Amino acid sequence: MLGERIAEKMPALSPGQQSIAKYILGNPRDAAFLTAFQLGEIVGVSESTVIRFAAVLGYSGYPEMRSAVREILMERLSTLERLREYDESDGAHYFFRAIDKDIKTLSAAQASLNTRALEELGSMIAVADQVLVAGQRSSRALAYYLWYYLSWLFPNIHLLDPDSAIEKVINASPKSLVIGISFPRYTSWTVEVMRHSHMCGIPTASITNDYSSPLATWSNIVIPVPWNPISFIDSFTAPISIMNCVILGAARVLGSAVQQRLEILERTWGENDVYVNRLPKLETAGMKDPGKSQGHFK
Amino acid sequence: MLGERIAEKMPALSPGQQSIAKYILGNPRDAAFLTAFQLGEIVGVSESTVIRFAAVLGYSGYPEMRSAVREILMERLSTLERLREYDESDGAHYFFRAIDKDIKTLSAAQASLNTRALEELGSMIAVADQVLVAGQRSSRALAYYLWYYLSWLFPNIHLLDPDSAIEKVINASPKSLVIGISFPRYTSWTVEVMRHSHMCGIPTASITNDYSSPLATWSNIVIPVPWNPISFIDSFTAPISIMNCVILGAARVLGSAVQQRLEILERTWGENDVYVNRLPKLETAGMKDPGKSQGHFK
DNA sequence: ATTTTTATGCAGGAAAAGATTCATGTTATG
DNA sequence: CATAACATGAATCTTTTCCTGCATAAAAAT
Numbered sequence: 149m150l151g152e153r154i155a156e157k158m159p160a161l162s163p164g165q166q167s168i169a170k171y172i173l174g175n176p177r178d179a180a181f182l183t184a185f186q187l188g189e190i191v192g193v194s195e196s197t198v199i200r201f202a203a204v205l206g207y208s209g210y211p212e213m214r215s216a217v218r219e220i221l222m223e224r225l226s227t228l229e230r231l232r233e234y235d236e237s238d239g240a241h242y243f244f245r246a247i248d249k250d251i252k253t254l255s256a257a258q259a260s261l262n263t264r265a266l267e268e269l270g271s272m273i274a275v276a277d278q279v280l281v282a283g284q285r286s287s288r289a290l291a292y293y294l295w296y297y298l299s300w301l302f303p304n305i306h307l308l309d310p311d312s313a314i315e316k317v318i319n320a321s322p323k324s325l326v327i328g329i330s331f332p333r334y335t336s337w338t339v340e341v342m343r344h345s346h347m348c349g350i351p352t353a354s355i356t357n358d359y360s361s362p363l364a365t366w367s368n369i370v371i372p373v374p375w376n377p378i379s380f381i382d383s384f385t386a387p388i389s390i391m392n393c394v395i396l397g398a399a400r401v402l403g404s405a406v407q408q409r410l411e412i413l414e415r416t417w418g419e420n421d422v423y424v425n426r427l428p429k430l431e432t433a434g435m436k437d438p439g440k441s442q443g444h445f446k
Numbered sequence: 447m448l449g450e451r452i453a454e455k456m457p458a459l460s461p462g463q464q465s466i467a468k469y470i471l472g473n474p475r476d477a478a479f480l481t482a483f484q485l486g487e488i489v490g491v492s493e494s495t496v497i498r499f500a501a502v503l504g505y506s507g508y509p510e511m512r513s514a515v516r517e518i519l520m521e522r523l524s525t526l527e528r529l530r531e532y533d534e535s536d537g538a539h540y541f542f543r544a545i546d547k548d549i550k551t552l553s554a555a556q557a558s559l560n561t562r563a564l565e566e567l568g569s570m571i572a573v574a575d576q577v578l579v580a581g582q583r584s585s586r587a588l589a590y591y592l593w594y595y596l597s598w599l600f601p602n603i604h605l606l607d608p609d610s611a612i613e614k615v616i617n618a619s620p621k622s623l624v625i626g627i628s629f630p631r632y633t634s635w636t637v638e639v640m641r642h643s644h645m646c647g648i649p650t651a652s653i654t655n656d657y658s659s660p661l662a663t664w665s666n667i668v669i670p671v672p673w674n675p676i677s678f679i680d681s682f683t684a685p686i687s688i689m690n691c692v693i694l695g696a697a698r699v700l701g702s703a704v705q706q707r708l709e710i711l712e713r714t715w716g717e718n719d720v721y722v723n724r725l726p727k728l729e730t731a732g733m734k735d736p737g738k739s740q741g742h743f744k
Numbered sequence: 745a746t747t748t749t750t751a752t753g754c755a756g757g758a759a760a761a762g763a764t765t766c767a768t769g770t771t772a773t774g
Numbered sequence: 775c776a777t778a779a780c781a782t783g784a785a786t787c788t789t790t791t792c793c794t795g796c797a798t799a800a801a802a803a804t
Contacts, residue, residue: 151670155662162751166658173658181516183791194753199793210792211760218479224558225475225522242698243564243691247556250687251549258545266541285720289591296584297679333721362722378690379697380708381595385687389548392681393541399677400540410678422583423631424660460781481761492783497763508762509790 150216153205164193165201172217180218184210246378250385256374257386261393265371269327269353270397272369276325276351278304280316282341283329286382290329290355290391297395300413301402310337317345328354328363331375331382342366355390448514451503462491463499470515478516482508544676548683554672555684559691563669567625567651568695570667574623574649576602578614580639581627584680588627588653588689595693599700599707608635615643626652626661629673629680640664653688 154169161169171191172179179187188198202213273279279298283291295307308316317326326345330338339362345352346366354363357375364370373390377383399406417423452467459467469489470477477485482496489496500511571577577596581589593605606614615624624643628636637660643650644664652661655673662668671688675681697704715721 151657152668155657155659155665155668158658159660159663164752170658173656177520181513184793185791195792196754196794197752200752203793222475225519241561242694243559243561244556246690246694247552247559247687250690251552251556254545254549254552254683258542258549261541261545263539263541286591286594289587289594292590293584293587293682296587300678336719336722339722379694380598380704381690381693383687383690384591385552385683385690388686389545389681389683392544392548392676392679392683395679396540396544396677406678421634424634424637462782482763483761493762494764494783495781498782501763 150205150213150220157205161201161204162197164191164197165204167191168193168198168201176217176221176224180214180221182214246383249376249378250383253374253376253383253386254389257390260372260374262371265369266390266393266397267400269369269371269394270399271401272325272351272353273298273302273327273394273398274401275323276304277321277323278306278325280306280308280313280320280324280326280345281329282308282313282326282338284310284335284337286384287329287331287335287338290384290387291327293388294327294329294391294394297391298398301395301399301406301409308341313337313341314344317341317348317350320345320348320350322349322351324350326350326352328352328367329356329387330354330361330363331357331387332361334362339363339366355387355394448503448511448518455503459499459502460495462489462495463502465489466491466496466499474515474519478512478519480512544681547674547676548681551672551674551681551684552687555688558670558672560669563667564688564691564695567667567669567692568697569699570623570649570651571596571600571625571692571696572699573621574602575619575621576604576623578604578606578611578618578622578624578643579627580606580611580624580636582608582633582635584682585627585629585633585636588682588685589625591686592625592627592689592692595689596696598711599693599697599704606639611635611639612642615639615646615648618643618646618648620647620649622648624648624650626650626665627654627685628652628659628661629655629685630659632660637661637664653685653692 151173154173158166158169168187168191171187178190182190184198184202185195188195199210202210205213207213207216279302281291281295281298283289291307295305298305306316320326326342328338328342334356342352342354342363343366346368352367353369353371354361354367355371355373356363358364358372359370361370371390371394373387375382375386402409449471452471456464456467466485466489469485480488482500483493486493486496497508500508503511505511505514577600579589579593579596581587589605593603596603604614618624624640626636626640632654640650640652640661641664644666650665651667651669652659652665653669653671654661656662656670657668659668669688669692671685673680673684700707
């Protein structure tokens with residue numbers, strides 16, 4: 149398939165060819181109809197380069213490559229057409245149904261969104277001396293996510309872990325904020341942290357499935373998130389989306405300061421090579437795969 | 447639009463032209479790509495007739511008419527893609543818009559889902575001696591999530607961290623599997639882990655935004671996930687949903703063994719008070735029938 | 745610093761697709 | 775039956791699209 153071919157050759161491609169590759173992957177709908185010349189014009193490259201690109205990918209010529217693009221496009225179209233009908237029928241693949249369930253949950257989450265509560269949580273985060281985020285087991289992924297992004301914006305965000313949680317809570321000032329995250333079946337540890345914090349007079353917020361959650365009992369503010377498990381997994385698709393809202397809500401309070409903060413982060417990352425800034429080069433990439441026997445994975 | 451033009455002129459068309467019209471209306475998906483000659487051949491008519499047909503409909507030439515066919519085709523595609531897209535009224539609260547975007551991305555993810563790749567990844571996970579999951583920074587939340595649930599089902603799942611990653615990769619058998627997770631802007635560390643693993647001859651899989659990702663270069667299998675940042679956040683809503691699919695895919699390979707494994711876990715959790723147990727709401731939500739392939743969803 | 749390799753665009757020719765003309769056969773009509 | 779109008783395909787011409795050789799400039803290697 150085209151995508152795989154490109155992935156394979158990507159590092160071996162010249163700059164101009166890489167931009168062609170990106171365009172095709174990003175706009176197959178347009179690329180499927182363009183002539184070599186037009187495509188070249190769009191990505192700012194000569195017709196020749198486009199044609200050579202097709203050759204490098206192993207196609208006999210540009211038209212053949214374009215056919216490949218068309219194929220994936222048509223593939224997609226037929227998938228979508230199938231999708232439209234499957235709604236209630238069980239014919240659909242279970243992956244589709246899993247995602248479908250997530251989409252429905254997410255819609256429900258949007259519908260029942262309590263914007264006031266979210267905004268309030270945002271300002272609580274922004275004004276707190278420090279924020280402690282508590283979440284264990286599956287919810288730890290959510291807690292981590294929230295902690296990670298809030299750390300970009302605020303200096304005193306901590307992700308609680310079982311070893312040091314109690315100490316951190318005890319030492320927390322009354323102007324701190326504890327955010328607990330848990331869903332059925334609620335983790336005892338998280339409930340304990342919340343209870344303890346509340347007893348100590350520290351403001352608490354919880355992100356949980358609804359007001360009847362044991363977390364809610366010990367919370368000053370509750371963000372309920374519709375939540376639907378898929379098979380044995382507590383699908384956290386909707387909660388993640390709500391986390392985004394929480395982060396946005398907090399960022400909004402900061403106003404233009406966010407921009408500056410992000411710029412500083414950006415600069416620091418650049419200096420420390422945190423992110424990749426160019427693709428690996430050919431001589432390493434092009435070498436034959438160590439196990440030709442694994443070729444069938446591609 | 448093309449359809450109306452044809453309907454309008456239909457009675458005035460010659461027999462040969464009518465069959466052309468019929469074919470185009472019935473098979474726009476193919477017609478969009480055919481040359482005048484090919485189309486004529488299929489319908490059993492000469493090239494000339496096809497070209498005259500385009501002229502009769504008022505187009506300046508055959509290519510122009512074909513563009514019109516393409517347009518209705520693409521129109522259809524985008525309609526389908528927007529099927530679940532909500533009207534993004536600008537007046538809506540930014541929280542709503544954020545979730546909207548997530549829903550849209552998720553729909554796109556569902557549409558472009560590569561079920562074959564997912565299933566293959568599932569069996570790779572199931573048969574591997576050990577699975578190493580690599581993800582840093584924001585993607586670490588995803589890596590954690592995947593690691594956490596896979597740990598329920600498989601004995602040798604490890605979440606790599608910067609301190610010990612290299613050693614773990616070096617000591618890994620060729621029957622291991624390394625799963626890398628990263629999105630733009632790709633974390634250097636994750637790319638390095640993948641490169642290193644691939645060099646060592648260890649099978650690798652990556653969950654990333656696109657085939658053009660640097661991770662894809664070092665991967666035997668790639669799961670592309672549409673990905674859309676919201677403001678400065680790399681919203682991971684869609685990727686989380688795909689993680690569910692990966693987990694389900696792996697669980698499916700185990701078959702009924704999943705059921706037993708979950709029961710054991712359940713018992714152990716009960717004995718250790720991992721979860722709160724006083725609420726009657728302790729329904730084993732979603733824990734039923736995890737092994738059955740069909741019975742998962744309603 | 746010099747040589748080699750690589751990337752790229754330009755120009756011209758080959759091939760494909762499109763448009764037009766013309767001859768043939770068919771149908772309709774007086 | 776004869777004529778005219780029309781539909782059609784083959785052949786021919788025109789335009790577009792594709793491909794390749796060559797020159798140049800940039801990057802890499804020595």
